[in-house]
Amino acid sequence: MQLTDELPSDDGVRLDWLGLAGSRILVAGAGGIGAECARGYVAAGANVVVADRDQARLDALEADPSFAGSTICVDLTLPGAGAAVVGQAIEILGGLDVLLHCVGINDRRPVLEFTEEEWERVMQINLFSGFTVTQAAGRHMVAQGAGHIIVLSSVSGLLAHKLHAPYAASKGGLNQMMRVMAHEWASSGVTVNALAPGYIETSLTADYLKKPGVRDDLEHLVPAGRLGVPEDVVGPALFLSSRHANFITGHVLYIDGGRTLV
């Protein structure tokens, strides 16, 4: 169903409808989903800063004509990184209205084969980075009495996928961290929500999807009959960043083509 068929160009639609023009937005994580959302925010007329620890990813984004924003190279697993990157973003943008955290890795192996170091690495990248950057952004937004924070969760925060122990734990942890923050900051006008995609075709899932039979097996698990693409996450991310979602907080929004039904 194409509801926007008869409307003007994409950026025109989002500019007017979402009211995000001029919003100051920090996107933490320049992977497939983070980069696509950053381009979506730019198309909506927002001012965007993207942070990632991979300079090559940031260079690719800066070279992209559909991204007119700034970048910061930072490792969000380091102590104090959240406060530092939020401080820099506020300096560049002149304030901060929205934070989207989408930093994450997966490490697929059976529970019995994980070392403690491998467990800790996923937790640091997925969960600690989420805490440090959302806490710093929350501190600023609570003081200003407004703001939207979104963390990128996953259907793995709900479903028990084999080979996903630390990933699933980190995403479930993000969901609960998000809910407590939402509760604590609601009276200050700050909303905190999670987006929970199913399988999205990005560099994180590319190698796995190339394995024989994997793609077919996964597609069979999605009632919509296809895997997600990063663009599927952009609309919901922009929606939760907008005034249309001002009364939504503490919610995990699944973007999975029905994956959690199966």
Place this chain on the structure above:
Amino acid sequence: MSSTALPGTSPQIWPRFAGKTVLVTGAGTGFGAEIAFRAAQEGAKVAVHYRSSRAGAEATVARIEAIGGEAITVQADIGTWEAIKRMADEVWAAFGTLDVLVNNVGDVSSEQMSWKDLTQEALDAVIDIDVKGTLLMTHEFGERMLEQPGGGNIINVGSTVIVRGSPRAPQYAAAKYAILGITKSYAKVLAPAVRVNTFAPGFMETERLLNRADWKAGRRETLISQTPMGVIPPPEFVAGTCLWLATDEAAHLTGGYLLADGGFNMVGA
């Protein structure tokens, strides 16, 4: 947070539903009327359903026409399949297609103030309207949407009670939980052409709620104190949020639910 701090109360309207057709059940009053009006503001032709409040449905149509929109009224008792089929025939005859169905009708046993006051009649009424009615509407309209080019979208209006339950009227919570089962089942069988989702608002200051005895006797203040965002909004505040589920922005969402309750569900049952 005071009610004056709700910056989304009158957002700029963008015609997300230009050229589209929308049926809203129970649109003569309360939340349904606001969803119907909002859909029309956003460019849709709207079918305004009612069962007995014809004057209310006509008032909703008049509001829509006053802003230059197009709307018709349709009547049916959604507890009976035959009436639903007749209404579907009327909608397709009038519009030629139906892009969005919002199953808003629901009985909340608003006269009941305590679980102890449950009656057989109140239980049967809620099950007939909320469960049978929503299932039959989703079944009949979903099947017809499958057959039309472009598919369609169904939004079933639930409630924050799908997380918290209802100590006031347990049958109401039971019926709203059933809506999740209906949503998930039909989302799966109708995918990918027809998306089905649940929208779950918290308390809204509809006329029905404002007139409820417990609301006037302090329940409002209690609920505000239990709502993290500290506000019980008017229905028009979340009508656009509800309709978002039927837009392209939500193209990969089906079988899910979207809570818009100011965080009320997080506090726990």
